[in-house]
Amino acid sequence: MTESSRSGGRQPDELRPLKIELGVNVHAEGSCLIEMGRTRVWITASVEDRVPPHRRGTGQGWITAEYSMLPRSTHDRSAREASQGRIGGRTHEIQRLIGRSLRAAVDMGKIGERTITLDCDVLQADAGTRTASITGAFCALYMAIKKMKDARMVAEVPVRQHLAAVSCGIIDGTPMLDLDYAEDFHASTDLNCVMTEDGRLVELQATAEGAPYSRAELDSMLALANKGIKELIVGQKRAIATLG
Numbered sequence: 001m002t003e004s005s006r007s008g009g010r011q012p013d014e015l016r017p018l019k020i021e022l023g024v025n026v027h028a029e030g031s032c033l034i035e036m037g038r039t040r041v042w043i044t045a046s047v048e049d050r051v052p053p054h055r056r057g058t059g060q061g062w063i064t065a066e067y068s069m070l071p072r073s074t075h076d077r078s079a080r081e082a083s084q085g086r087i088g089g090r091t092h093e094i095q096r097l098i099g100r101s102l103r104a105a106v107d108m109g110k111i112g113e114r115t116i117t118l119d120c121d122v123l124q125a126d127a128g129t130r131t132a133s134i135t136g137a138f139c140a141l142y143m144a145i146k147k148m149k150d151a152r153m154v155a156e157v158p159v160r161q162h163l164a165a166v167s168c169g170i171i172d173g174t175p176m177l178d179l180d181y182a183e184d185f186h187a188s189t190d191l192n193c194v195m196t197e198d199g200r201l202v203e204l205q206a207t208a209e210g211a212p213y214s215r216a217e218l219d220s221m222l223a224l225a226n227k228g229i230k231e232l233i234v235g236q237k238r239a240i241a242t243l244g
Contacts, residue, residue, distance in 0.1 A: 006183070007037065012176045015166070015228050016128075020136060020239040022143055029116075030144030032239075034136030037180055038126035043136045044119045045144035051113045061111035063141065065098035065118040067091055067133060073125045094130045097203060101134050101163060101194045102141055104202045110158035116144055127181040131165035131192055135232050138163050139239055146243060163202060164232035165194040168221040170213060177224040189213045193225035197233050 010016070016037030025031035030045030051062045068091070071077045081087050098118060118140060120133040148154045169179045169187030179187060188210040194202040206218060 006176070007180055012174055013224055013227060015178045015231055016180065018232065018235045020139055020235055022139055022239050022242060028140075028144075029147050030140040030142070032136045032140040032143070034132050034139070036128055036132045036135075036178065038124060039128050039132050039180075040122070040124040041129060041132045041136055042121045042123055043133065043140045045137070045140040046117045046119070047144055047148060048115045048117070049113075051115050055113065057113075059113060060108045061106075061113060062108070062115045063099060063102045063106060063118070064115065065095050065102070065120060065133075065137065067094045067098060067120045067122075067130075069122045069125060069129070073122045094133070097130060097194075097205075098134055098137055101165065101202050102137060104194075105138060105160055105163040105196070106141070106145070107158035107160060110156065111145065111148070111154055114148075114153075116141060125181070127179050127184040128167045131167050131194075134163070134165035134194055135236065139236050142236075142240055143243060161196040161198060162233045162236055163194065163196050164229045164236060165192065165203075166225050166228040166232060167192050168224050168228075170217055170221070175217065175220040175224055177228045189217065189221070191218075191221045191225065193222065193229070195225060195229045197230070199226055 019035040021033045024033045025044050028044035029047045032043045034041050055062050071080055118137040120137055122129045145157050149157050167179050168177050168191040170189040171183055171187050189208050191206040193204055
């Protein structure tokens with residue numbers, strides 16, 4: 001695969017087309033539909049006046065996530081995990097990743113003893129579903145907390161910093177940003193990065209699928225991730241501005 005063969009004629013450091021729409025669910029406190037290329041994720045944020053046992057009596061809130069790939073989100077139909085009676089290891093991993101990432105962005109002591117659950121449902125997958133879920137879930141979370149502030153449930157929107165996530169990889173020796181499925185399939189190294197607006201890392205998952213990667217290659221992927229995440233945060237802010 002060459003640079004010129006990227007979908008849409010993208011350059012190695014170019015994101016797929018991004019679309020973030022908020023308020024897509026009339027029932028949820030926060031909701032978002034995010035599209036990154038052909039990957040589409042529907043996200044809702046639900047606020048409940050309860051916390052897990054380890055948070056009770058602490059004055060601290062909790063943010064958690066559930067993640068699901070809908071049956072025809074990929075080329076072939078996959079059975080719903082609920083129908084199989086268990087949640088797979090990949091799903092558990094991604095749910096925990098989304099929850100950890102969002103908790104890093106919020107002052108948990110300022111939302112009170114409440115739980116905010118982000119439900120991330122992949123409508124259509126073309127790689128990058130976990131990173132798109134994090135980027136979109138931040139927006140749905142922000143919307144939910146803003147509604148809490150408007151209802152005087154909290155004194156402020158206690159978001160420390162904007163946060164987003166993106167994938168990178170090395171294909172035929174070239175570091176590339178925001179891989180689609182075809183690129184991800186050919187990548188010798190995969191990297192998922194969650195980063196705050198000021199460039200601090202929340203989570204980094206980097207795996208050599210073929211030969212080990214060098215420190216220089218890791219640094220080049222991190223530089224791409226930093227560039228992409230800054231652009232994603234611009235998109236987040238543009239969407240959040242529509243809330244008024």
